[in-house]
Amino acid sequence: xxxxxxxxxxxxxxxxxxxxxxxxxxxxxxxxxxxxxxxxxxxxxxxxxxxxxxxxxxxxxxxxxxxxxxxxxxxxxxxxxxxxxxxxxxxxxxxxxxxxxxxxxxxxxxxxxxxxxxxxxxxxxxxxxxxxxxxxxxxxxxxxxxxxxxxxxxxxxxxxxxxxxxxxxxxxxxxxxxxxxxxxxxxxx
Amino acid sequence: xxxxxxxxxxxxxxxxxxxxxxxxxxxxxxxxxxxxxxxxxxxxxxxxxxxxxxxxxxxxxxxxxxxxxxxxxxxxxxxxxxxxxxxxxxxxxxxxxxxxxxxxxxxxxxxxxxxxxxxxxxxxxxxxxxxxxxxxxxxxxxxxxxxxxxxxxxxxxxxxxxxxxxxxxxxxxxxxxxxxxxxxxxxxxxxxxxxxxxxxxxxxxxxxxxxxxxxxx
Numbered sequence: 001x002x003x004x005x006x007x008x009x010x011x012x013x014x015x016x017x018x019x020x021x022x023x024x025x026x027x028x029x030x031x032x033x034x035x036x037x038x039x040x041x042x043x044x045x046x047x048x049x050x051x052x053x054x055x056x057x058x059x060x061x062x063x064x065x066x067x068x069x070x071x072x073x074x075x076x077x078x079x080x081x082x083x084x085x086x087x088x089x090x091x092x093x094x095x096x097x098x099x100x101x102x103x104x105x106x107x108x109x110x111x112x113x114x115x116x117x118x119x120x121x122x123x124x125x126x127x128x129x130x131x132x133x134x135x136x137x138x139x140x141x142x143x144x145x146x147x148x149x150x151x152x153x154x155x156x157x158x159x160x161x162x163x164x165x166x167x168x169x170x171x172x173x174x175x176x177x178x179x180x181x182x183x184x185x186x187x188x189x
Numbered sequence: 190x191x192x193x194x195x196x197x198x199x200x201x202x203x204x205x206x207x208x209x210x211x212x213x214x215x216x217x218x219x220x221x222x223x224x225x226x227x228x229x230x231x232x233x234x235x236x237x238x239x240x241x242x243x244x245x246x247x248x249x250x251x252x253x254x255x256x257x258x259x260x261x262x263x264x265x266x267x268x269x270x271x272x273x274x275x276x277x278x279x280x281x282x283x284x285x286x287x288x289x290x291x292x293x294x295x296x297x298x299x300x301x302x303x304x305x306x307x308x309x310x311x312x313x314x315x316x317x318x319x320x321x322x323x324x325x326x327x328x329x330x331x332x333x334x335x336x337x338x339x340x341x342x343x344x345x346x347x348x349x350x351x352x353x354x355x356x357x358x359x360x361x362x363x364x365x366x367x368x369x370x371x372x373x374x375x376x377x378x379x380x381x382x383x384x385x386x387x388x389x390x391x392x393x394x395x396x397x398x399x400x401x402x403x404x405x406x
């Protein structure tokens with residue numbers, strides 16, 4: 001476990017997962033400030049491209065990052081990279097702000113909160129995220145922009161590219177494995 | 190909700206991407222969330238699309254936030270938030286995303302007769318698409334219909350067959366304009382489905398067409 005006063009180790013500025021755990025377990029404000037400096041300008045771009053005005057995007061960024069601080073206990077590095085977790089918070093906030101509809105959500109999986117995190121899973125989730133970012137960067141500009149536009153809501157349903165050219169299948173199999181293990185554990189108990 | 194290993198008809202990538210990106214209508218979103226609740230495979234696929242959303246954020250240009258944004262943020266952390274402790278969802282026979290819209294379990298559904306023993310209950314959502322629960326008695330058919338837009342039909346209980354295949358619990362049929370179909374509930378058990386449409390259905394018969402505005406189908 002990270003955090004807690006004297007045990008704290010110097011954290012790499014780009015180790016988002018480590019920083020997020022310092023926020024979660026140590027309520028580390030400096031770590032939070034680093035996360036804010038990294039994510040806030042990117043979230044603002046994403047929100048503005050998704051149709052929010054600059055002031056609205058700015059407010060939304062504050063709400064999203066406040067949620068990151070207050071709901072930090074829900075961050076699980078075995079399940080998702082920090083960027084994925086932050087993204088889902090931003091997406092949900094954007095729907096609430098712009099659409100004023102209810103947002104149907106799948107039933108939450110009862111992830112086993114008591115057990116020690118499996119370091120291999122933590123590593124795999126971070127590695128997935130790194131690979132995916134690298135793969136996205138390597139795509140031809142046209143294809144990358146298509147994927148980005150799908151996230152901004154610029155594509156109609158039928159225009160959404162089905163072939164992303166990204167290693168999504170690999171991630172899916174890993175998550176699927178984790179789900180299988182969890183189901184097996186739940187059946188045992 | 191236990192996952193159903195026998196599911197054969199799944200969400201397609203466009204729906205998963207649309208949900209992950211937050212751009213599906215509320216009605217379609219409810220069908221996706223319900224299928225994902227019943228299907229581990231599609232939950233895993235959805236989470237990988239959400240990871241793609243994370244990668245899109247990482248790849249974003251940086252738009253400068255106002256100079257006092259960080260200071261305001263840090264000040265805001267001081268203000269304690271009172272958050273309602275999340276209620277553990279009551280165990281219902283309906284998947285929890287559906288029971289949230291019904292406001293309870295199956296016995297809380299306000300059914301309306303649709304003819305031929307078929308009953309429906311339209312769930313309250315935003316206006317861009319409509320979602321309903323359908324109760325089809327064992328062995329009965331839903332009137333023959335086509336669609337102008339897209340129709341998603343998710344089986345919650347029982348099973349139905351149409352010209353394309355058999356659909357059991359957790360199976361999702363994705364029908365577009367080209368499919369005119371007549372779902373028939375299997376003999377033995379009533380079939381309960383969650384069905385969403387983004388345009389009114391087209392019924393083949395004359396009488397159902399007359400009744401259509403009345404029933405909002």
